[in-house]
Amino acid sequence: MGSLFDKNPELRRIYEKGLEVRKKVMGEEYVNKALSEATEFDRELQEMITIFAWGMIWTRDEVMPRKIRSLINIGILAALNRGNELRLHVKGAIRNGCTEEEIKEVLIQVGAYCGLPAAMEAFKIAKEAIREVKEEITKEGKR
Numbered sequence: 001m002g003s004l005f006d007k008n009p010e011l012r013r014i015y016e017k018g019l020e021v022r023k024k025v026m027g028e029e030y031v032n033k034a035l036s037e038a039t040e041f042d043r044e045l046q047e048m049i050t051i052f053a054w055g056m057i058w059t060r061d062e063v064m065p066r067k068i069r070s071l072i073n074i075g076i077l078a079a080l081n082r083g084n085e086l087r088l089h090v091k092g093a094i095r096n097g098c099t100e101e102e103i104k105e106v107l108i109q110v111g112a113y114c115g116l117p118a119a120m121e122a123f124k125i126a127k128e129a130i131r132e133v134k135e136e137i138t139k140e141g142k143r
Contacts, residue, residue, distance in 0.1 A: 004047045011051055018055025025058065025066065025092040066096045075106045078122035079114040086122060090129035100130055 023031045038046045070093035077086040111119030
């Protein structure tokens, strides 16, 4: 099995760039845990996520700011009913400067275009994620 870098060492630069962005958006603790728990079975998937999504897409700040990418991801993940990823990306959106009002507006649009059940589930998940982020911020402020 091994690593994608065994097949193409040039990917390392994109990976490192993506890793930096991934940690800023998703939180260093979450990313470190995901990478440290990778096994031979799924290590290449973690590398692919970091290279493609984070190193090649999320680094295109000159085209679209991360805040907008976060809002787009929230809409896509809500439409696809990908709750775990939606929770993570709502938190990332807040780290990227999105407001609760902006997140709410995306989810209202999801209701119009993808159906109210999708929006209801997404609102539930987003509400929990926002509460969790507020709790994390409060804990950090007390340190």
